Amino acid sequence: EAQVTQNPRYLITVTGKKLTVTCSQNMNHEYMSWYRQDPGLGLRQIYYSMNVEVTDKGDVPEGYKVSRKEKRNFPLILESPSPNQTSLYFCASHEGGGNTEAFFGQGTRLTVV
Amino acid sequence: GQSLEQPSEVTAVEGAIVQINCTYQTSGFYGLSWYQQHDGGAPTFLSYNALDGLEETGRFSSFLSRSDSYGYLLLQELQMKDSASYFCVLNNAGNMLTFGGGTRLMVKP
Numbered sequence: 001e002a003q004v005t006q007n008p009r010y011l012i013t014v015t016g017k018k019l020t021v022t023c024s025q026n027m028n029h030e031y032m033s034w035y036r037q038d039p040g041l042g043l044r045q046i047y048y049s050m051n052v053e054v055t056d057k058g059d060v061p062e063g064y065k066v067s068r069k070e071k072r073n074f075p076l077i078l079e080s081p082s083p084n085q086t087s088l089y090f091c092a093s094h095e096g097g098g099n100t101e102a103f104f105g106q107g108t109r110l111t112v113v
Numbered sequence: 114g115q116s117l118e119q120p121s122e123v124t125a126v127e128g129a130i131v132q133i134n135c136t137y138q139t140s141g142f143y144g145l146s147w148y149q150q151h152d153g154g155a156p157t158f159l160s161y162n163a164l165d166g167l168e169e170t171g172r173f174s175s176f177l178s179r180s181d182s183y184g185y186l187l188l189q190e191l192q193m194k195d196s197a198s199y200f201c202v203l204n205n206a207g208n209m210l211t212f213g214g215g216t217r218l219m220v221k222p
Binding site: 100101 | 121143144146148154155156157158161200202204209210211212213214215
């Protein structure tokens, strides 16, 4: 079954404590992205990756890091989380080349206190 | 950069037809997509227009006019389960996806 798997689904953490949200896809897609979703603001792209070791900033990259060491994995790292990073996060992958169907993970609801 | 505008909310009754409009600004793109998201869920792909014209998938149709920088999603025979948020999405020339702010559709009995 084609899927994108994110973990954890829910996370409450304290300001400044480093955390990683994992994302894995089993479709051999080249493109992977991270989005955050906040009420009234839709989905905003944080970072995206076009292939292994190729990443670029999206619209709201401040405070986040990513890595793409393997094609299937694209973790999101918050080195020093702050309360304004409390949000719902989605990882997605798609094939690229004009084929635009993106597959999303189940989401990670992060609360930073 | 890229930007998309769509209404924030639309209300319709069960069995009716509703059209959700989307206007966009971009310097180049492959096509326009639509995604559905139920509360608490992940966005799921509905349709994609690479060329001008209408694409039909069951009760849902999507339209694109590149000359007008405009598209729409048409939902027919509305059902209660269609209550959700709908996003228009640009697939940009760099294969990035840019989402509109979303339209919350409420279907009433």
